[in-house]
Amino acid sequence: ACSSKFVLSQVHPMWQEPLAIPGGDRQSPIDIVVRKSIFDPQLRPLKVQYDPRTCQQIWNNGYSFLVEYDDTTDKSTLKGGPLEDQFRLCQFHFHWGENNAWGSEHSIDRRLYPAELHLVHWNSDKYSLFEESVIEDNGLAVIAVFLKIGKRHEGLQKLVDALPAVRHKDSVVEFTKFDPACLLPENIDDYWTYAGSLTTPPLTEAVTWIVMKQHIEVSHDQLAVFRSLLFTSAEEQLQRSMVNNFRVQQALKGRTVRSSFT
Numbered sequence: 001a002c003s004s005k006f007v008l009s010q011v012h013p014m015w016q017e018p019l020a021i022p023g024g025d026r027q028s029p030i031d032i033v034v035r036k037s038i039f040d041p042q043l044r045p046l047k048v049q050y051d052p053r054t055c056q057q058i059w060n061n062g063y064s065f066l067v068e069y070d071d072t073t074d075k076s077t078l079k080g081g082p083l084e085d086q087f088r089l090c091q092f093h094f095h096w097g098e099n100n101a102w103g104s105e106h107s108i109d110r111r112l113y114p115a116e117l118h119l120v121h122w123n124s125d126k127y128s129l130f131e132e133s134v135i136e137d138n139g140l141a142v143i144a145v146f147l148k149i150g151k152r153h154e155g156l157q158k159l160v161d162a163l164p165a166v167r168h169k170d171s172v173v174e175f176t177k178f179d180p181a182c183l184l185p186e187n188i189d190d191y192w193t194y195a196g197s198l199t200t201p202p203l204t205e206a207v208t209w210i211v212m213k214q215h216i217e218v219s220h221d222q223l224a225v226f227r228s229l230l231f232t233s234a235e236e237q238l239q240r241s242m243v244n245n246f247r248v249q250q251a252l253k254g255r256t257v258r259s260s261f262t
């Protein structure tokens, strides 16, 4: 698993920004202004190869719930697109709101979605562990997919049914044979890409973001189960609903957002 060993050095309450942010000139998330993005014909199609047998567990880490994959071999990989190297899938998680009006971290021309999926991969050509890659500027590649309220997502339901078992922070449940490719939109050739950061601590500027143009649909009831999770552990007196676990948007600071499509 790529993040259970990854102890956050300074755990700040998620939504109170830490004082010192590493570098600070390529932070995430951002608003993507479509008319200012630059078409790059050299961007290649993404090559996604996920093996459902590498799926291991779901962990409520107090920020989101992570579906964690065995990243000790190159069985579930991402390459192509803007990437020079091969990246290994280590986990995916989501960010969502308390209602359907907001919840995503990125926005497209200021349009927010009710939730956003992040598929997190680390550069296994250059580094040997997730923990090493998370502090390097070419260490991570994250595919972001927007969620829209609509028809029920059949593939997501197996995950939704497992969530009550990880209601509290620090709970873990075995979760196997889940193919994350079912959460990708049909078209993964149209995306925006830019250099950014993690949106949760340690906020390191290690991420090549790949933001899908096409969203996926989930039902209102499926997203409602996300909101039944808690930020707090079972022992805590005051239980707090896990909602609005998105970071405030950050300044572009002169960065270019490229598009793979015109």
Ligand SMILES: Oc1ccc(S)c(O)c1
Pocket (backbone or CB within 6 Å): 003, 118, 120, 142, 197, 198, 199, 200, 207
């Ligand atoms: O490893 C990661 C953790 C959290 C987030 S938001 C990432 O994009 C990567």
Ligand SMILES: [Zn+2]
Pocket (backbone or CB within 6 Å): 093, 094, 095, 118, 199, 200
């Ligand atoms: Zn995220």
